[in-house]
Amino acid sequence: MTDIEQIAAASRRLEGVSVRTPLFGNAALDDAAGGSVLIKPECLQVTGSFKIRGAYNLMSQLGRREAKNGVVAWSSGNHAQGVAAAGSLLGIPTSIVMPEDAPRAKLDNTRRLGGEVITYDRYTGDREAIAHELAARRGAALVPSFDHPQIIAGQGTVGLEIATDAVAMQRVPDQVLIPCGGGGLSSGSAVALKSRLPDVEVFVVEPADFDDTARSFAAGERVRVDGSARSICDALQTAMPGKLTFPIIQALVSGVLTVSDTEVRAAMRFAFRHLKLVVEPGGAVALAAILSGKLDTAGKTTVVVLSGGNVDVELFDEIQTEPN
Amino acid sequence: MTDIEQIAAASRRLEGVSVRTPLFGNAALDDAAGGSVLIKPECLQVTGSFKIRGAYNLMSQLGRREAKNGVVAWSSGNHAQGVAAAGSLLGIPTSIVMPEDAPRAKLDNTRRLGGEVITYDRYTGDREAIAHELAARRGAALVPSFDHPQIIAGQGTVGLEIATDAVAMQRVPDQVLIPCGGGGLSSGSAVALKSRLPDVEVFVVEPADFDDTARSFAAGERVRVDGSARSICDALQTAMPGKLTFPIIQALVSGVLTVSDTEVRAAMRFAFRHLKLVVEPGGAVALAAILSGKLDTAGKTTVVVLSGGNVDVELFDEIQTEPN
Numbered sequence: 153m154t155d156i157e158q159i160a161a162a163s164r165r166l167e168g169v170s171v172r173t174p175l176f177g178n179a180a181l182d183d184a185a186g187g188s189v190l191i192k193p194e195c196l197q198v199t200g201s202f203k204i205r206g207a208y209n210l211m212s213q214l215g216r217r218e219a220k221n222g223v224v225a226w227s228s229g230n231h232a233q234g235v236a237a238a239g240s241l242l243g244i245p246t247s248i249v250m251p252e253d254a255p256r257a258k259l260d261n262t263r264r265l266g267g268e269v270i271t272y273d274r275y276t277g278d279r280e281a282i283a284h285e286l287a288a289r290r291g292a293a294l295v296p297s298f299d300h301p302q303i304i305a306g307q308g309t310v311g312l313e314i315a316t317d318a319v320a321m322q323r324v325p326d327q328v329l330i331p332c333g334g335g336g337l338s339s340g341s342a343v344a345l346k347s348r349l350p351d352v353e354v355f356v357v358e359p360a361d362f363d364d365t366a367r368s369f370a371a372g373e374r375v376r377v378d379g380s381a382r383s384i385c386d387a388l389q390t391a392m393p394g395k396l397t398f399p400i401i402q403a404l405v406s407g408v409l410t411v412s413d414t415e416v417r418a419a420m421r422f423a424f425r426h427l428k429l430v431v432e433p434g435g436a437v438a439l440a441a442i443l444s445g446k447l448d449t450a451g452k453t454t455v456v457v458l459s460g461g462n463v464d465v466e467l468f469d470e471i472q473t474e475p476n
Numbered sequence: 477m478t479d480i481e482q483i484a485a486a487s488r489r490l491e492g493v494s495v496r497t498p499l500f501g502n503a504a505l506d507d508a509a510g511g512s513v514l515i516k517p518e519c520l521q522v523t524g525s526f527k528i529r530g531a532y533n534l535m536s537q538l539g540r541r542e543a544k545n546g547v548v549a550w551s552s553g554n555h556a557q558g559v560a561a562a563g564s565l566l567g568i569p570t571s572i573v574m575p576e577d578a579p580r581a582k583l584d585n586t587r588r589l590g591g592e593v594i595t596y597d598r599y600t601g602d603r604e605a606i607a608h609e610l611a612a613r614r615g616a617a618l619v620p621s622f623d624h625p626q627i628i629a630g631q632g633t634v635g636l637e638i639a640t641d642a643v644a645m646q647r648v649p650d651q652v653l654i655p656c657g658g659g660g661l662s663s664g665s666a667v668a669l670k671s672r673l674p675d676v677e678v679f680v681v682e683p684a685d686f687d688d689t690a691r692s693f694a695a696g697e698r699v700r701v702d703g704s705a706r707s708i709c710d711a712l713q714t715a716m717p718g719k720l721t722f723p724i725i726q727a728l729v730s731g732v733l734t735v736s737d738t739e740v741r742a743a744m745r746f747a748f749r750h751l752k753l754v755v756e757p758g759g760a761v762a763l764a765a766i767l768s769g770k771l772d773t774a775g776k777t778t779v780v781v782l783s784g785g786n787v788d789v790e791l792f793d794e795i796q797t798e799p800n
Binding site: 171172173174176177178179193195196198199200237257424425426427428429430431461465466468469472473 | 495496497498500501502503517519520522523524561581748749750751752753754755785789790792793796797
């Protein structure tokens with residue numbers, strides 16, 4: 153199981169590579185929550201999401217022999233950009249299997265960062281099979297998007313930074329809310345947070361139509377949901393939590409919350425109007441949970457992770473001009 | 477003349493009131509600049525712009541007698557929100573004279589923050605006369621938007637934070653670019669920056685149609701420009717630099733740059749796509765100067781101040797969906 157030492161080591165590897173994103177408050181959000189809220193904006197991260205942390209942490213530890221034929225990954229878009237950016241920094245060729253209907257910005261940026269993009273149909277194709285076949289054919293290493301100790305450790309640096317900065321600001325949180333797809337960010341961050349701040353409660357947040365972690369958490373074992381559901385949260389469409397991530401979530405997390413697409417859209421409007429941050433749908437689920445009253449924030453100090461900001465301008469505009 | 481001690485005192489007064497906005501880099505911006513760029517995002521500040529700093533610094537020093545009849549200000553919208561927010565924190569009633577065509581978000585937020593809004597016609601009315609008459613009638617104090625030592629000192633905390641944080645990050649800048657309307661932010665920040673980092677060069681940036689500071693700088697004396705020009709930069713439509721701000725700019729600033737509305741619009745798109753920040757037109761002029769090559773950034777470390785993010789969603793969407 154990933155521990156705090158691995159996360160601290162990842163943090164050292166990421167120095168000068170990832171942005172040490174800030175932690176700050178917002179008066180309008182405090183008002184809405186009836187308490188104190190600190191924002192951890194990973195939309196400001198290199199590639200617009202936290203994913204560079206795990207990808208670079210894993211890929212920087214590949215031996216020369218492992219890396220010489222490049223790496224292969226599959227991703228809806230944020231991990232793709234993280235892998236491409238890490239490959240570009242490390243001189244490792246990268247190929248990423250992505251859904252053909254991924255946000256255009258994610259497809260374009262992955263290519264711009266030097267990644268080879270191979271598209272497939274999200275609703276009929278099997279991206280894992282395509283990636284495995286490609287990796288085997290090329291003798292390339294696979295870079296999983298969440299279920300790997302070094303990916304979990306890399307994403308866990310988000311939690312480590314939150315703990316360090318909150319203590320430095322003398323604003324130790326009562327609870328931390330983290331968006332959850334496969335669980336890499338939430339499991340790694342939970343390890344760091346509970347290690348540094350044992351009394352903090354960690355909650356993870358999913359789209360209601362991809363509530364695999366909520367169902368698994370309730371069942372006490374990994375449960376698969378219908379992967380063909382549609383959600384605006386393209387980054388969080390995972391059908392089952394990871395083999396490695398789920399036991400960590402089970403052990404350390406206080407609860408799993410879910411939010412509807414409508415609640416996510418309202419959160420993206422709040423982020424534009426009051427936070428002045430561009431947040432993508434999947435990146436806004438934890439904020440949506442606060443704004444729609446999914447947990448008690450009154451009188452508490454709550455940290456909310458905004459995990460990414462890679463949203464196409466057309467969808468963004470559509471959401472922003474909707475009535476609230 | 478405002479000095480570093482006044483700015484340091486303002487910084488202490490603002491503790492727990494203003495957000496100590498972060499200073500961070502962005503890979504796409506580094507690529508565009510061919511150098512290292514650090515962003516100081518005052519769009520993340522309370523009320524969405526730096527203006528709370530000066531307003532609170534001045535208003536918190538008013539005696540009980542001075543404050544008892546409230547304060548009056550005039551503003552295109554950001555100072556209005558700063559004054560209203562400071563008044564709400566300090567228990568001082570606030571009335572602000574604003575153009576009737578100010579961005580709706582600025583009008584709404586000023587009211588939401590507890591300010592009384594009095595509108596006038598930007599192109600025919602005289603806001604200063606309206607404000608002075610109102611203040612005289614009520615026995616209220618005036619809170620100028622830039623030309624006051626305590627306003628300059630408050631806005632100067634932006635420069636102080638940049639200097640402190642850049643040194644802590646071991647990334648001392650070669651140059652700092654600051655948006656300039658009346659010159660409160662730029663003069664105050666220049667004092668702090670040149671005091672802490674004597675070798676740094678400070679540049680201020682204006683809309684090309686409101687280039688009063690550029691013309692004054694060239695002429696060696698304050699010059700008035702046609703105040704009826706139209707610019708997308710509603711926050712920077714000042715016809716003449718201040719009596720107090722201009723001599724500071726003249727003494728400490730290395731140059732005055734101007735940008736077109738087209739360059740500003742492109743900068744706002746860059747901020748959405750790569751920085752994931754919502755920046756208003758006037759807040760984007762310094763970024764526009766970098767992206768349009770108005771000064772040499774190659775191989776240098778440049779700090780860019782994004783001074784505000786209060787833009788109406790309709791204009792934002794119009795700009796974002798334009799071809800680049």
